[in-house]
Structures are given as structure tokens and as C-alpha cells.
Amino acid sequence: MPELFHRKIERTAIGFVLAIIAAASVGGLVEIAPLFTIHETVEEAPDMRLYTPLELAGRNIYEREGCYACHSQMIRTLRDDVERYGPYSLAVESKYDHPMLWGSKRTGPDLARIGGKYSDLWHVTHLMNPRDVVPESNMPSYRFLARTPLETADFGMQLAAMREVGVPYTDDMIANAARDALGQATPDSDFSAGVVERYGEKTQVSAFDGVATELTEMDALVAYLQVLGRLTDAAYKQTAASEKAPGSQQ
Incomplete structure (x- = not known):
């Protein structure tokens, strides 16, 4: 029938x-x-901060190189995921991601909380030759990033475009985008204080690729990796609250 x-x-x-x-x-x-x-359904995160121009540039490079095809950025609620990577991902943590890079395939590990787990030097070494730190890795080398100057002329327009889709960048942030990118990667420059003032005290200012005299794509990508999972503490606060709730397993 x-x-x-x-x-x-x-x-x-x-x-x-x-x-x-x-x-x-x-x-x-x-x-x-x-x-x-x-x-x-989207959680509140009063401490949520924006990507700096350098971190946003790193995110664009991450997307350009197809890193999301092998690395997810979404920790599931499964016990194995949480025990390996940390608190499961919240919707609010992707609030300013356009597009989202959750991914679905894990040829490599999930990177949702990779920020701060390793040093800048570790990331640079890993990107230069992954097998120097992970012998079994099948990830390609990205040495060219260290010798590719980062183009900053259009950073203001990039931030303005993000504002059009809801990311609350201010006029001051847009006007100082190129200077803030340089300041974040050169701790001793006159611009470093400005980036912290605009994006908050938790902003990491560092010579990410180990060279403070030149701004490269390696600086940008490492800066982005170091902020993953650190734009807000909402996930950790939610985990702590659930553990203290009556009836929760200790």
C-alpha cells in the first residue's frame, strides 16, 4: 500500500x-x-570580551587554512569529552563567531579550550613542525606563517563588518585596529597599553612568534589559539554551580 x-x-x-x-x-x-x-537559550556572560584585531586576524587565517576540517571547537556533554577537554561548550561562547567553527571531525583534538594550555613557544614549534612536539601527528607544517607579514591595512574595515552582524566593536576600536594588532604582539611598543585599555586587562600581550620586531601571520594565529575558551568564564562558573547544587555528585 x-x-x-x-x-x-x-x-x-x-x-x-x-x-x-x-x-x-x-x-x-x-x-x-x-x-x-x-x-x-543562550547563557548570560557579562564578562564576555571581544576578539582583538590580531585574534580576529588569526581566526581568519585558521579558517583560510581549513583548520576546522580536522579540529572541532565544540566540547560535547559526553563524559569522555568533558574529562578530556574540560567543561562542555556553551552557546554564548560562540556569540561573536561569524561563521561558527564548531566542526564535526576530529582528526586532531578539539581546540575549544586550548587557550593557555600551552606556551606561545609550544604553539610556534607545533605549527613549524608538528612532529617536533607530537611525534605521531599527521598535521602539515605551517612554517610559511612565520615569514609572511600580516597585512593590517584593512583591519578597521574587518571590525566594521563584524559590527554590522552584531559584534559590538566601538568606533575607537575600529579606528585603532591596525595599531592594536601591532601593540598586542609587541609588548614594549607605545601601542600595547591601548589594546589592553580597549579590550580588557585579560588581553594577552606577547611577542607570540618570539620576534617582536615584525608582525607576522604566525603572531595572529598563535594569538587566536591562545584565546580559545578564554573569552568568558561562563562554562567554568556553570560547572562550579552545578557541582554545588543539591543532589549533585561530588
């Missing part, structure tokens, strides 16, 4: 079109309906 109905629908153009519309409508409803309650 189902087979006869299916064949009948296929031979009736109007009926088949209506069936397609109905199926697509159900799928669309399932995807769209949750958006009406998004303000109720």
Missing part, C-alpha cells in the same frame, strides 16, 4: 510538488522555531 501511494504521488506533478513543500516546511520549522526563543 505505501508503495502504491508513493508511485501515485510521483506520477502527479502537483501532488509531488505539494509533498516536497510539506516536507521542506517541516524541516524548516524544526530549524527556525528555536530561533524565536534564542534569547532564553
Whole structure:
């Protein structure tokens, strides 16, 4: 009986079109309906800070090189995930990610909380030749990043574009984008204080690639990796609160 109905629908153009519309409508409803309650489902994170221009540039490089194809940035609620990588990912942690880079494949480990786990030198060594620190790694080398100057002329426009999609960059941040990128990677420069003033005391100012005389793509990528999981403490606070709640397992 189902087979006869299916064949009948296929031979009736109007009926088949209506069936397609109905199926697509159900799928669309399932995807769209949750958006009406998004303000109720996204957690509050008053301490959430923005990506600096240098970190945003690093994110663009991460995306350009396809790093998301092998590394996810979403820790599941599964026990194995939490025990290996830390608190599971919250929606608010991707609040300013356009596009999101959650990923779904783990040829390499999840990077959602990689920030601060290793030193800048470790990241540089790993990117120069992954097998120097992880002998079994099949990740390609990214030596060229260390010798590729970082183009900063359009950083202001990049921040302005992010503001158009809801990231609250101020006029001051946009106007000083190129200087802030340089200041974050050169601790002894006149610009380093400005980036901390605009983006907060938790902003890491460092010669990320080990060379303070030149701004490179390696600086940007390492700066981005070092901030992953550190834009807000919301996940750690939620974990601590759940552990203290009555009836929770200690």
C-alpha cells in the first residue's frame, strides 16, 4: 500500500510538488522555531570580551587554512569529552563567531579550550613542525606563517563588518585596529597599553612568534589559539554551580 501511494504521488506533478513543500516546511520549522526563543537559550556572560584585531586576524587565517576540517571547537556533554577537554561548550561562547567553527571531525583534538594550555613557544614549534612536539601527528607544517607579514591595512574595515552582524566593536576600536594588532604582539611598543585599555586587562600581550620586531601571520594565529575558551568564564562558573547544587555528585 505505501508503495502504491508513493508511485501515485510521483506520477502527479502537483501532488509531488505539494509533498516536497510539506516536507521542506517541516524541516524548516524544526530549524527556525528555536530561533524565536534564542534569547532564553543562550547563557548570560557579562564578562564576555571581544576578539582583538590580531585574534580576529588569526581566526581568519585558521579558517583560510581549513583548520576546522580536522579540529572541532565544540566540547560535547559526553563524559569522555568533558574529562578530556574540560567543561562542555556553551552557546554564548560562540556569540561573536561569524561563521561558527564548531566542526564535526576530529582528526586532531578539539581546540575549544586550548587557550593557555600551552606556551606561545609550544604553539610556534607545533605549527613549524608538528612532529617536533607530537611525534605521531599527521598535521602539515605551517612554517610559511612565520615569514609572511600580516597585512593590517584593512583591519578597521574587518571590525566594521563584524559590527554590522552584531559584534559590538566601538568606533575607537575600529579606528585603532591596525595599531592594536601591532601593540598586542609587541609588548614594549607605545601601542600595547591601548589594546589592553580597549579590550580588557585579560588581553594577552606577547611577542607570540618570539620576534617582536615584525608582525607576522604566525603572531595572529598563535594569538587566536591562545584565546580559545578564554573569552568568558561562563562554562567554568556553570560547572562550579552545578557541582554545588543539591543532589549533585561530588
